[in-house]
Amino acid sequence: MSTEPDVVITGLGATTPLGGDVASTWDAALAGKSGIRTLDNDWADRYEIPVRFAGTLAQPASERLSRPETKRMDPSAQYALVAAREAWADAGAPEIDGERLGAVVASGIGGIWTLLDGWDVVREKGARRVLPMTVPMLMPNSPAANVSIEFGARAGVHAPVSACASGAEAIAWGVGMIRSGRADVVIAGGTEAVVHPMPISAFAAMKALSTRNDDPAGASRPYDVTRDGFVMSEGAGVVVLESAEHARARGAKVYGRVAGYGMTGDAHHIAAPEPTGVGQTTAMRYALQDAGVTPHDVVHINAHATSTSVGDMIEARGIRAVFGTDADHMRLSATKSMTGHLLGAAGALESIFSVLALRDRLAPPTINVSQPDPDLDLDLVRDTPRELPQGQIAAINNSFGFGGHNVALVLTSA
Incomplete structure (x- = not known):
């Protein structure tokens, strides 16, 4: 233990x-x-x-x-x-x-x-x-x-x-x-x-x-x-x-817990993501293991999802590979649709969004998606927030960077 x-x-x-x-x-x-x-x-x-x-x-x-x-x-x-x-x-x-x-x-x-x-x-x-x-x-x-x-x-x-x-x-x-x-x-x-x-x-x-x-x-x-x-x-x-x-x-209020993290490298290309997404999926698996939570515990993902033609679907396929049928009960949000891409600040801001989603039991929306990619088989939260379950729940925030940097954080409700 x-x-x-x-x-x-x-x-x-x-x-x-x-x-x-x-x-x-x-x-x-x-x-x-x-x-x-x-x-x-x-x-x-x-x-x-x-x-x-x-x-x-x-x-x-x-x-x-x-x-x-x-x-x-x-x-x-x-x-x-x-x-x-x-x-x-x-x-x-x-x-x-x-x-x-x-x-x-x-x-x-x-x-x-x-x-x-x-x-x-x-x-x-x-x-x-x-x-x-x-x-x-x-x-x-x-x-x-x-x-x-x-x-x-x-x-x-x-x-x-x-x-x-x-x-x-x-x-x-x-x-x-x-x-x-x-x-x-x-x-x-x-x-x-x-x-x-x-x-x-x-x-x-x-x-x-x-x-x-x-x-x-x-x-x-x-x-x-x-x-x-x-x-x-x-x-x-x-x-x-x-x-x-x-x-x-000290009697501090608590928003939630950073239960685990996973970090990997693609060792593939200075800018392009590794096409199979193996580094991303490994980071997510490491994060889940580190947090001691199962795929079933995760109800929300704040995706890296930058709005690029290649990167978005590599991540989406990776999420399905890690979570399998458990991905069916997860709410997927891509908040860069509203904020744009804050580069080195993106993962921190999206961690804040993730812990607030757990606190308020609301997955934030993804805007500007009028024609969803037909290969996307995840439950994308579009246009309006979606309720998250009560009880002890978990979320994942994914962040990926040029050079093949992959980071996944698991957050749990207070």
Whole structure:
């Protein structure tokens, strides 16, 4: 029998294209709203970019942070700090020795705004005009470091980088820190700030992005036969993880439990998913085994489902392979249809959606699916939320990233 401590979620924080905090984001998701909009700039015309839309923050970080904070942090760190402050307050700002507090905040790309702005300064004004804070701002560990400094987290500060699986992997790392005894509380999640002409151009060059410029809100359409790519978005999602014993001792409210995780690598291609989905299915199986739950216990899946022609159905077939006939009673949600793809923050935000789905017994909808892929044999929640059963239930959040990173998290109700 395992002696590892149970790990629970006691605080949630987010800033997203759907809302400036968790409550507004979740309400918008349950209402089936889209956070995708035409960009209010001339990038497409000036740089001949074929994509004119993205998911930008519903509430600018500058409205939540002081001017000195915005000047010394890249947007990726700004978003992380906004979400971390909300999560910490939501957890009741636990009193804890910094030696028992950890921080794991991931980003798939990091401080690209700072990096590219710095290069512009060198080219246009010379090296002497580069800001001294440029390196601390552009580092991919800068969000994690700033969060650790804000809350005095000295048990360890980590910044796993695994592309679009980064946010979910950060939560897995946080669970591992608590299970191993390194920390009692960990602030964990992901952040991304890549709505910038260069990454948009680069993803467009890969033919990875939707080009539905005439219908931004309808562009992200997982599992629809007309899907043509993902939608770039920005934001952050952060959770406060805590050993169940520590949470119980201080009387903390508990949203749910991170019961298990599975992580694998495809070792196949730098961008394309392994076509049989074996890495994804193995990650899900590992997560179930680690959590000590059976396929029958899982009633909800928040899928990675980015709205790409190939990736969506590889995951769907993998889910069926893992769960067999038990998949028939599961509710499948693809929330990127509303938020777009937050890259390194996606897995963290979707973990928040998953635990709220368990709390509220509501699977959030998938929007924009008017012609479901005929090969999809899972129960996709479309347009309106769907009730989940009462009692002790479990959900899986899948996150997969370029480079062959696969992360599955199993969450259970409180």
